[in-house]
Amino acid sequence: MATQLNNSDVFHQLPGGGKYTRHIAGLTAMMGHGIDRSLGLGSPQHRQAENGERTKNAALTHSPIDLTLDLAAPFIGDFGAFLCKSSPPAGKHRADQSPSSPAPGLVAEHIEITYRVALSLMEREQITLARKALDALPVGQLGEPIIIRLRKLLAVPVTKTSQKRDTDRTLDYQWIRDHAQDYRGQWVALDKGELLGTATSLRELLDRVKPLRSEHRPLLHQIS
């Protein structure tokens, strides 16, 4: 049975690659992909459902690192077993389960490795996978400050309706096309196709336009 760890190169390039390799196996299991699926990217029918790195995922599927199940199995050592059996991931705890208490040092190491894996994935612009890695942490380990901060930062964007409104800026856009050459490096404030003010810094421009009684808030733009 072929096993695809499409992003395993991420981990192998990290220091202490052995630990990360074992961690991959643990994360894979905890993220619910199963050992016969690809890490993070999902099986081909799941790729469309991925958010974040769809284009990149498509590219990555052409260069997977294929491992056989026989090769992958030894990676799930005692560390992976601890991850998979003793500590179900966030949201998968059941009331009738009483997780055993792993050694504090092992928990700290688990958190540290997951954190570093997530950072490495972020550097590689694998945002969805970084989220999954963090979400795979057991509930009890989600309260660590570094994990809280990173999860907050990586949280999917939240949208809501805003009362703010603007007007058609066609005339201001035309002003930019017509006059940009003359205002290189300047910040400009525009409204109804008219230049309300210029400044060399945004702070200065904001101070200048604040007293102006424009019907609309001016469009601010730096001509570089």
Next chain:
Amino acid sequence: MLKTLDGADFATGRARFLDEDANALEGTAKIFVKIEPSNLGSPVLAQLDTGCPWSILKPEIAEAINLMDEEGQPQVLSTRLGIVNGQLKRTTITIIADDGNSIDVEATVFISADWTAGNFLGYGGLLERVRFAVDPQENFFYFGHSA
């Protein structure tokens, strides 16, 4: 404003975009949409770039909305201008409508004092939860909440 095939709302707001900017480093047309970062008080333009992993704000804008002082997550970004060191921070970006509803997006943005190019709306941390469509005939940018 725009509906999905099953009649649900796809886009609830729209705004005219700028498709030609003398700022552009390349000579090709880009799509610049109106946003208001946090409490800046005025709209600014940001280039729509789904290939950009994070949205980026100019450092002067970040400073004006007091984002420079906040502690963020160090991040290195590889750009066409080279490697840029900065921080990821959480803030509100409003995509402003001329017609219909504007939307506030609680987004993750990249901030760097070294960033010399413009504002960008990237996919990760912002556009990934925004439905949008472009009408290149009329230069309208349609947008709405994603489920």
